[in-house]
Amino acid sequence: MSPKLNVVILAAGKGSRMFSEKPKVLHELAGCSLVEHVIATAKNLNPENITLVVGHQADELKSHFADEEYNFVLQKEQKGTAHALQQALPFLNEEANAIVLYGDVPLTKTSSLEQLISLINDSTMAVLTSDVKEPEGLGRIIRNAEGDIECIVEEKDADQNQKIVREINTGIMAFPVKKLKQWLPKIKNNNAQNEFYLTDIVSLALEDKCQVKTSFCTEEYEAYGVNNMLQLAMLERIYQNERASQLMLKGVKICDPSRFDVRGDVDISSDVEIDINVILEGKVKIEKNVKIGANCILKNCTILQGSHIFPNTIIEDAYIGESCNIGPFARIRPGTELKDRAKIGNFVETKKSIIGQGSKVNHLSYVGDSELGEDVNIGAGTITCNYDGVNKFKTTIGNDVFIGSNSALVAPVVIGNGATVGAGSTITKDVKANQLALTRTKQNNINGWKRPSKKET
Numbered sequence: 001m002s003p004k005l006n007v008v009i010l011a012a013g014k015g016s017r018m019f020s021e022k023p024k025v026l027h028e029l030a031g032c033s034l035v036e037h038v039i040a041t042a043k044n045l046n047p048e049n050i051t052l053v054v055g056h057q058a059d060e061l062k063s064h065f066a067d068e069e070y071n072f073v074l075q076k077e078q079k080g081t082a083h084a085l086q087q088a089l090p091f092l093n094e095e096a097n098a099i100v101l102y103g104d105v106p107l108t109k110t111s112s113l114e115q116l117i118s119l120i121n122d123s124t125m126a127v128l129t130s131d132v133k134e135p136e137g138l139g140r141i142i143r144n145a146e147g148d149i150e151c152i153v154e155e156k157d158a159d160q161n162q163k164i165v166r167e168i169n170t171g172i173m174a175f176p177v178k179k180l181k182q183w184l185p186k187i188k189n190n191n192a193q194n195e196f197y198l199t200d201i202v203s204l205a206l207e208d209k210c211q212v213k214t215s216f217c218t219e220e221y222e223a224y225g226v227n228n229m230l231q232l233a234m235l236e237r238i239y240q241n242e243r244a245s246q247l248m249l250k251g252v253k254i255c256d257p258s259r260f261d262v263r264g265d266v267d268i269s270s271d272v273e274i275d276i277n278v279i280l281e282g283k284v285k286i287e288k289n290v291k292i293g294a295n296c297i298l299k300n301c302t303i304l305q306g307s308h309i310f311p312n313t314i315i316e317d318a319y320i321g322e323s324c325n326i327g328p329f330a331r332i333r334p335g336t337e338l339k340d341r342a343k344i345g346n347f348v349e350t351k352k353s354i355i356g357q358g359s360k361v362n363h364l365s366y367v368g369d370s371e372l373g374e375d376v377n378i379g380a381g382t383i384t385c386n387y388d389g390v391n392k393f394k395t396t397i398g399n400d401v402f403i404g405s406n407s408a409l410v411a412p413v414v415i416g417n418g419a420t421v422g423a424g425s426t427i428t429k430d431v432k433a434n435q436l437a438l439t440r441t442k443q444n445n446i447n448g449w450k451r452p453s454k455k456e457t
Contacts (some may be wrong), residue, residue: 004048004096005117006177008088011035011103012055012075017228023057025103026064027232030239031263031281033064034226037106044110045099045117051091052103053084080195081171082187089184092177099174100198107235108172108222112215116174119213125175125205126213127152129167130223139169139199141214149212152199156192169199170223179210264300275311293328301332304340321357339374353384356399369411370395379405379423386411398433402451420451 015024025035032040035052042050051071054061055078062072071091075084085100092098097120099113112128119126127149129141137155140162144150152169153162175183183204189196202212217223226232237258243266244257251270254260260274264282272286275294282300286292290303293311303309303320310327317334326332326344335352338344342355345362353370361367363380369392370384382403384395393411397403401415404423415421416433425439436449 003176004093005045006092006096006098007042007045007047007050007101008085008092008098009035009038009042009050009052009101009103010081010084011061012053012058012078012084013104014056014078015104015227018226018232019229023060024226026061027226029106029226029232029236030243030261034106035061035103038101038103038108039070041108041110041113042101045113048093048096049091051088053088055084080189080193081198082184082196082200085180085198086184086196089181092180094177094181096177097174098177098180100172102171102225104227105171105223105225107224107239108170109218112217112222113172116172116215119215120174120176122176122178123209124211124213125173125179125201126215127202128170128172128217128223129214130170130217130220131167132220132223133166135163135166135168139171140165141167141169143167149202149214150206151203154191154193154197154199168223170217171198173198173201175201175205179205179208183208269305296327310346333368367395369393370397372397373399373401373417375399376401376403378403379407381406382409383407384409384411420449 011025013024018024026033029037039050049071051073053073053075055075058074073087075087099117116126116128139152139154140158142150142153142162183201186204187196187200191197205212221238224235226235240261241257243262244254244260247268248254252268253273256276259276261279264280264284266280267285269286269288271288273291275292277295278292279297284298285302287303287305289306292309295312296309297314299316301315301318304322306323307320308325313327313330315332318332318336320338321340321342323340324338324342327346329346330344331349333349333351336350338355339357341358343360344350347364348361349366351368353367354372356372356374356376358374359372359376361378365378365381366383368384369386376397385408386392395409395411395413397415398417400418402420404421404425406424407421408426410426410428413427414430416431418434419431420436421427422436422438425437427437427439429443431437431445436446438444
């Protein structure tokens with residue numbers, strides 16, 4: 001049975017190069033804070049506990065995770081990574097292994113961390129390294145003639161030969177907690193920065209006759225941290241290109257991966273087509289043969305097969321049935337449900353409404369707090385007046401109803417099956433089945449009225 005795992009995430013830095021009042025680790029990548037990406041990866045390791053070392057704006061960080069069961073420990077003064085880790089020692093189980101992660105290094109893969117952890121035993125610690133093209137500013141891995149790690153040298157303490165080395169320390173390390181508690185207090189700050197470097201633990205482990213093993217990152221970007229807005233943008237594109245690549249390899253057509261953004265948990269079937277500048281947020285499910293036009297935003301929604309979302313459409317917290325057409329320039333607000341083959345046209349807004357099978361709201365209309373039956377036709381400029389300034393009321397429209405252009409349906413109101421509302425009417429009373437309602441002067445509900453039939457051409 002493997003020892004339990006304790007995770008420590010260092011998140012105390014000020015991030016002065018971000019030039020922002022927000023804590024660096026709370027800046028967002030793909031709609032989620034940097035440190036939340038790290039926590040999500042940590043959770044994949046099934047740890048016994050997670051401890052966050054906080055410092056700058058600690059209260060804001062604690063507040064951000066108020067609903068989570070993490071340990072928080074304060075590093076009052078930032079005296080280096082070893083000093084930060086030392087603050088977390090009281091939360092570490094002596095019978096467990098520990099891994100140290102960084103709140104501003106969001107793209108490390110779970111598989112890389114699992115490989116690192118697999119190297120640890122009672123007399124072994126492990127360091128995650130990476131071979132990078134531009135190692136300037138990073139700690140170098142120095143190996144002996146046999147290829148074993150000898151030490152880690154920080155950039156400011158490295159000589160010219162050491163600076164040539166391209167293998168760098170990611171900062172991510174794992175060790176048995178018993179050994180960690182022996183080594184940490186021995187670390188000194190006799191270096192150019194007068195800081196307590198966690199990297200010095202390597203030399204202490206070797207002096208203690210412990211083996212120091214290393215594991216490489218699968219991808220170079222796994223070691224990238226964020227220190228400024230430029231680096232944040234760079235990591236955003238790396239993340240988005242990775243997500244786009246994964247989807248395209250499963251049969252999703254993305255017209256331009258560099259203009260596609262995922263900011264949540266998406267489930268997209270094959271044979272879906274996605275045009276440029278599409279943003280997917282939250283939980284989004286898209287079935288086969290859906291087409292999404294340019295400049296659309298889809299958030300927390302389900303779109304069933306065969307539907308077509310035309311350009312410049314926003315869909316949020318909604319359910320879209322099969323073979324629906326939406327847009328262009330439509331706004332589908334929370335609580336909307338479109339049944340199969342429903343159509344929402346340009347400059348139409350819906351909210352908390354059910355649009356029945358085959359029903360159409362084609363142009364310049366607002367439908368809120370409403371339930372439409374099947375094969376309803378809503379004319380241009382129609383609104384459901386659902387709000388009296390204090391309360392919301394419902395509009396109910398039966399099957400096969402025709403609402404003329406520029407009509408106002410003042411809720412609560414019921415329009416019966418087969419009824420027709422003449423253009424320009426303000427409906428304040430229920431309309432029975434198959435009646436014609438007109439209010440251009442005084443409202444008249446006409447029994448037995450017959451709709452005009454289409455003329456043969």
